[in-house]
Amino acid sequence: MxxxxxxxxxxxxxxxxxxxxxxxxxxxxxxxxxxxxxxxxxxxxxxxxxxxxxxxxxxxxxxxxxxxxxxxxxxxxxxxxxxxxxxxxxxxxxxxxxxxxxxxxxxxxxxxxxxxxxxxxxxxxxxxxxxxxxxxxxxxxxxxxxxLDSEHNAIWQCLQGEDKETVEEIYLTASGGPFRTYDQKALRHVTPEMALAHPVWDMGYKVSIDSATLMNKGIEIIEAMYLFDLEHTQVKAVICPGSIVHGIVRFTDGTLKMAASTPDMRLAAATALSYPGRLRLSALPQIMPLSVHSLTVQFYPPDEKLFPCLALAKEAARKKGPYPSLLVGADEVAVDAFLRREISFTQISLVIEQVLSSYNDNAPQTLEESLIILERGRERARALIRSAGRCGKERKSYDR
Known part of the structure; x- marks a missing residue:
């Protein structure tokens, strides 16, 4: 320092x-x-x-x-x-x-x-x-x-001292959210209160809903591409219930290197603030250290048909250009509309999909143009939600 x-x-x-x-x-x-x-x-x-x-x-x-x-x-x-x-x-x-x-x-x-x-x-x-x-x-x-996000922080730690050319692919882990075991029928009846009850992390309203739809993981895939200078095909998501493993790197020789810890944002904060050293976190006794003798971890592929927001984000990552900005803008408005009970949980992805599919303008050439596209994503999402005609229902606002 x-x-x-x-x-x-x-x-x-x-x-x-x-x-x-x-x-x-x-x-x-x-x-x-x-x-x-x-x-x-x-x-x-x-x-x-x-x-x-x-x-x-x-x-x-x-x-x-x-x-x-x-x-x-x-x-x-x-x-x-x-x-x-x-x-x-x-x-x-x-x-x-x-x-x-x-x-x-x-x-x-x-x-x-x-x-x-x-x-x-x-x-x-x-x-x-x-x-x-x-x-x-x-x-x-x-x-x-x-x-500073736990998943990207984990990848960052795994890549320290490594040659970027030896990285085959990386995996960002997801808890799966509160609806990992639901089917399509059950998802139609999800309420804001249910979606905000994340099984692992204590987060704000927007991130909690994005975690429930797996959009958060999709946005993180796009972020990881740029942070670590990787192609979209090299960044993947995997479900890790309990969020014990936060990130995995697979190298060209087949070796897997992963970062595991108690799911607590203070650990990621400590590594980022103290780099290149490490802090002795016994000063925070409420953080329970992992024991290698009790460490059991399983991984599952995410269901992109059940949680289409992840697939939409991956497609935006593949296309690049204006689509990441459109995705962020449309998701922001759709999540807010769900929290206000204007649309259902499963309609979040439908709004975003229609915003992305209706866009045919050029990619941004400046930051200002990218921010304009972001706002267009918001505007198109608002128009779609208004046309759905669901605004007469009782609402409960979850403001920041």
Whole structure:
């Protein structure tokens, strides 16, 4: 690390991944110091974090929430604009920027952080899926960009010290979600409450639904292609109930190398923050270490007919061009509509499929064009949902 402690800016501080990062910082205050905290609109939680970590600045990207935060405390400067975010990630006191937020709002800040030669830990899938051609060329050093999602973090660890040319293929594992044993008839009756009850991970609303449809794994396949510079045929998904194994690499000689651990995001956060060293996580006693004597792991192929979102994402990965951005935009709107009870669980994939099949324009040539295509995916999905005429049903909103 360049400093002891390492100075961190955390984007997405109030979310589930951000909370895992903060747990590591709490456990190792001599190694990590929070300098900036950034979130969207949770002013009350941000106020608590400011009093606990004493950063030099905090930002809420929702302006109304930022105004509320200013009334709650006067300990730090409060920021709110995109220019403020870019100022934070390039601040001279920052060594490491953690992007733990969702969505595409922080893409330009990610670019700025890489250009400023900051170490970056990334748990933001959209930044890579939508903007990889304009993000990945900015990575200046080996391991400057460190994957924070458990599956990509596992692959990253497996590839350390290996020659990329010897990689035959990689496998991203999935728990299978709460409906792994369901049939098509049962899936038609899935409710938002059922889909949010993930059997392994504690995640936000959007990621939980994506995990239930296996779209999350499909999006991760696209992300892995760009992170590790692989062809779509080299990145595969496999079901691992219990999520003990997080990623597998198969090399040209047939050797399999895998990373296994208790399913806890704090482990991935610890490896990304502490690289190239490792932390002794006995400081976090609630993390149960795996025992080799009780380790039993089984793998299953995913059922892409039962969970067509995975197949749709793989097709977008194959086609590249505008399709990853369209996929992300359409999925975002379809998931929100399901949570609001405007469409059924099985209609999520139907909306996305129709958005992808109806597009015939050119591939994006710039980041701005890719973001426009992302919005077109959202707009087309909204139009399809409106035409379905299901908006009169009772709704329960699951806002972030």
């Amino acid at each position: 360049s400093k002891n402690p390492c100075h961190i800016a955390l984007i997405g501080a109030t979310g589930s991944v951000g909370s895992s990062v903060l747990d590591i910082c709490r456990a190792f205050p001599e190694k990590f110091k929070i300098i900036f905290l950034v979130a969207h609109r949770n002013a009350l939680k941000m106020n608590d974090l400011i009093h606990e970590f004493h950063p030099i600045g905090a930002a809420l990207t929702d302006r109304e929430a930022a105004s509320i935060l200013r009334t709650l405390q006067s300990e730090v400067s409060v920021y709110e604009t995109d220019d403020d975010l870019e100022y934070i990630v390039t601040h001279p006191e920052i060594d490491h920027v953690v992007f733990a937020s969702s969505g595409t709002a922080a893409i330009k800040a990610l670019q700025k952080a890489l250009l400023a030669d900051k170490n970056v830990s990334l748990a933001n899938k959209e930044s890579i899926v939508v903007a990889a051609p304009w993000v990945m060329p900015l990575v200046r050093r080996t391991d400057q960009l460190r994957p």
